[in-house]
Amino acid sequence: MTQDHIAFCGKIVQNGNINAAYIEFPFSTEEVYGKKGQVKIKVLFDNQIEYRGTLAKMKSNCHILGVTQEIRTKLGKSFGDEVWVKIWEDKEERIVEIPEDVQMVFNENVQAKEMFEAMSYTHRKEYIRWIVEAKKTETRENRKVKMIEMILAGKKGI
Known part of the structure; x- marks a missing residue:
């Protein structure tokens, strides 16, 4: 991952009553990336777990980043815990390797x-x-x- 990243400490928030979670993106995507809609990103959680995802505005006041159960398990974290987040805009083509x-x-x-x-x-x-x-x-x-x-x-x- 290149430089030009944004880093912040985010809280893992449970989505309703289901086993799904997200972190609120505390910046304006329009100011940072020049985009109001979804932004494809690369993420590094706690300087150890890499992830490719999307910042999306989903009936929320700000853009959010989904945090999968797999990532939470690898981090040893759950709802309410804080996690260090580094985000880069992902401009690479996303390719699915087909067996x-x-x-x-x-x-x-x-x-x-x-x-x-x-x-x-x-x-x-x-x-x-x-x-x-x-x-x-x-x-x-x-x-x-x-x-x-x-x-x-x-x-x-x-």
Whole structure:
């Protein structure tokens, strides 16, 4: 990650009553990045955990940064805890690595492949992660079939 970052201490806030969390971005994205909407970013939490995400304004007074359960677990932190945050604007293209066996399925289903490629980075990443995280070969195969069905049905994410 390059210089030109913003650093601050943020509090991990629980989103409602669900197991989801965010940190409020204490600056104006318009002043910092020249953008009012979503801003793609790279983050370093507590100088140890890297993450690529988005600053988004979601029915809130300010932009927020989602903090996944995986990140909270790695940090050993929970709702209400403070975390040191360094943020860089992410200008790199976001590429989802597609495993060879999944690519073969897409080669047999051109329409699904085109629909998949038109999806956002996040939705593509979710589908591929869902398949890759299968513990059994049978589950992986079933998920590839299900993914094609879901994409063709217009479902954008898992």
